[in-house]
Amino acid sequence: MAQGHVIPTLYMAKLFASRGVKATIITTPLNEFVFSKAIQRNKHLGIEIDIRLIKFPAPKNDLPEDSERPAMMKEPLEQLIEECRPNCLVTDMFLPWTTDSAARFNIPRIVFHGTSYFAQCVGASIKRNKPFNNVSSDSETFLVADLPHEIKLTRTQLSLFEQSDEESIVIPYSTNQVTLRGVW
Template identity: 30%
Template sequence: MSFENNEDRRPNTKPLHFLLVPLLAQGHMIPMVDLARLLAARGNLVTFATTPINLARIQPIVERAAAAAASTLQIRFIELSFCVADAGLPDGCENIDLLPSMDLLFPFLNSLHLLREPLEAHLQAPDPFQWPRPACLISDNIQNWTIDFARALDIPRLIFQGPSCFFLLCDLLINRHVVELEAAMAAASGGPVILPGLTRPIRISKHELMLTLRSDPGWFKFIETMKELEDTSEGILINSFVELESWYIERYHEEIGKPIWPVGPLSLYNKEEDAKAVRGRVSSIDNKFLLQWMDGKEPGSLASGALHTIRWSRLWRLATG
């Protein structure tokens, strides 16, 4: 496991070519663009692959990266055709938040393999810049087609995880101990119980177990797909940093037995205020109202709900981007 965060650009070494394939969701693509800039800033070559609609949606970020690339960074953004009609999806549904109904979520996730053929065609086409073949593929843990794709290229495949390591560890333990947790919660008359596997006690409630979604066969398949992607990867990149959650990073490393590289917080790579302003969609909640709401709460009351997002689990994290 490496926690090194070296700012050197390795000018005397041969540049590596990283191929980034993010999930088609805003909350995944935006930090992956930041990751692309971070890799390129260290003298590497980066290809960022997505679809036309998604590239248009992050155009302000792409333009900033392209401006930097003109002087120092070497990043290419490529468009992959995504025939959503072949997956039975409405026209234009190239992003999770563009789906008209969450009933289409699993069909959408199961259609992501359609990106493989156009990506292969791009890599096989003559390259006017004569970049070397990719030396490493980085994707989300949803793109299951990248397993065979990376094997065909004979290159390592890394997974990029956007949430905190606290979330990742708790999510892993909840899925591993779900039967035990359900029994303990029944014995406690539905009250909160301690999550096993942590030396620091974390209590979870019935909401965190996501009983309804776990009864869906599609949910089981979804969990198994993510597990396979993680099990067959060479390591994990997380959008966090050691000083924030060193204990959880160590425990997560012990649980998955793979190298972990904390590369975050990637949002801080955008040091200019106007650069941060163009990231993602405009919030539907006024910042002043939000701060006033937080100021009106009892001290410590917001921290007590730190595990609240676990109840949406990975599925709703994907849906909301």
């Protein structure tokens, strides 16, 4: 799991657990140590968060033993869902295949983005409207449309991905969000 997604995962689990909902973080052996310390600290505060490990199948190719490929988690996750019978699945946006897993067990899936909602809105507006195409230089400002306040940026403030017409990365995530019950 990307380190920038660990803190939001812990905060959400803590939020659920502090309201009496049983919260379980599902992770891999490689990431267990990242969560364990924080979970122990929360126990001292009376907040109970469980941790369950998913073991990856043995590498079938040249992957190192400790490498992790999220798509390889589907079968072990579904075995865990079968065993634990959760009421809901909250998953990272970079695990779009969990939509199918949740549907298979008829449980809602809520996706979370580690990125702030404001940044998501700005990014969506830029992808949709491409305002950077209407400026004559990289340093000229353009207005980001469809936001409640005036936000101006320059091309130099955008990543190459934001300036491209490449949709191959975005499509699996945005298409999968159509079937979601919620987005955080």
